[in-house]
Amino acid sequence: MTLGGGEERLADTIPVFPLAGVLLLPGGRLPLNVFEPRYVAMVEDALGSPQRAIGMIQPLDPSAADAAPPLYPIGCLGRITSFAEHEGGRYRFLITLTGVSRFTVLEEVDGARGYRRMRVDWAPWRRDMLAAGQPPEPMADRQRLLATIKRYFATNEISADWRAITETPDDRLITTLAMVCPFSPNEKQALLEAPGPAERARTLIALMEMGSLQGGDGGDRPRH
Numbered sequence: 001m002t003l004g005g006g007e008e009r010l011a012d013t014i015p016v017f018p019l020a021g022v023l024l025l026p027g028g029r030l031p032l033n034v035f036e037p038r039y040v041a042m043v044e045d046a047l048g049s050p051q052r053a054i055g056m057i058q059p060l061d062p063s064a065a066d067a068a069p070p071l072y073p074i075g076c077l078g079r080i081t082s083f084a085e086h087e088g089g090r091y092r093f094l095i096t097l098t099g100v101s102r103f104t105v106l107e108e109v110d111g112a113r114g115y116r117r118m119r120v121d122w123a124p125w126r127r128d129m130l131a132a133g134q135p136p137e138p139m140a141d142r143q144r145l146l147a148t149i150k151r152y153f154a155t156n157e158i159s160a161d162w163r164a165i166t167e168t169p170d171d172r173l174i175t176t177l178a179m180v181c182p183f184s185p186n187e188k189q190a191l192l193e194a195p196g197p198a199e200r201a202r203t204l205i206a207l208m209e210m211g212s213l214q215g216g217d218g219g220d221r222p223r224h
Contacts, residue, residue, distance in 0.1 A: 010101065010129075013109055013119050014077060015042050016055040018069065020062035023188040024076040025200075026099040026128040028175045030056065034093040038114030043080070043093045045112065052080040054097060055118065057105070062185045068116060074193055076102045099175075101128040102192065127196065142170060145205060149177065152208040156182065174201050183207055 017032075017039060024030045034043050046054050057075030064070075078097025085093055103120040111117055122129075146166065153160055158181075165173065178191040178200060187207050194200035 010077065010122050011051065011053065013117055014053060014055045014103070015046060015112070016057050016071070016075060016116050016118050017042065018057055018059050018071055018116070020059050021185045021188065022056060022058070023179045023183075023192055024056040024078050024097055024099045025175045025179060025192065026076065026101055026131070027171070028099045028179050029081070030078060030097045030099070030179065032093075032095050032097065034095060040092045041113035042115040043083070043095060046080055047083065053077055053100070054080065055103060055120070056097065057118075058185055058189055071105065072189055073105050074102060074189075075105070076100075076192060101125050145170075145173075145201065148205050148208045148212070151212040152181070155212045170201070171197055174204055177208075178204055181208070181211075183211075 022030070034040055042054065046052050055075045055077050058072050059069040060072055061069060077100045079100055080095050081098040083093055083095040101122060102125040103118075103122055104124055106119045106121050109117050109119055149165065150162075152158075168176070174197065178188070183191070191200055191203055191207075194203050
């Protein structure tokens with residue numbers, strides 16, 4: 001897709017990294033430990049390409065043991081913005097992906113070096129690219145969000161720097177919480193598919209309010 005105003009053109013076919021329970025959002029930063037050979041190959045190929053891009057997407061069934069399980073139709077493209085290579089340890093690459101834009105899968109195409117590739121449509125998510133670098137609109141009910149975070153963190157025994165939370169702008173706070181909180185895979189998909197920041201904020205608050213009543217388990221850094 002080519003956007004107006006000099007924005008970059010995103011490739012129509014991208015490599016994808018299927019990983020259950022892992023959420024990348026536009027503007028978010030996702031650290032990944034990569035060791036499985038096919039995904040090591042994917043990172044190597046991405047590092048050799050101009051955009052250094054990888055699409056994050058979830059399997060429909062989080063427990064699927066298939067090598068190529070069915071996937072959700074919507075994912076998020078990330079650009080490798082930092083990486084470290086480790087020859088002797090368990091992890092070959094430690095990378096950070098920065099979210100660029102969501103995409104809709106049109107069809108799967110022939111893979112490369114063991115990893116999967118998809119032909120994708122960027123048009124439904126044009127606002128992701130257009131919003132990059134634009135000042136976000138403040139939330140209408142930030143106090144409700146902060147109160148909900150406090151209850152959710154207390155219920156789930158999550159420690160946090162509360163001063164940093166209160167000083168973080170709305171858009172960054174919502175993106176970070178959506179990505180790091182221990183929501184279920186289908187809940188994370190709902191956050192990904194929210195049309196825009198306001199809808200995502202409402203979904204996040206609803207999930208945290210439910211989580212405050214039900215309790216929950218913590219999560220680890222994604223690995224593959």
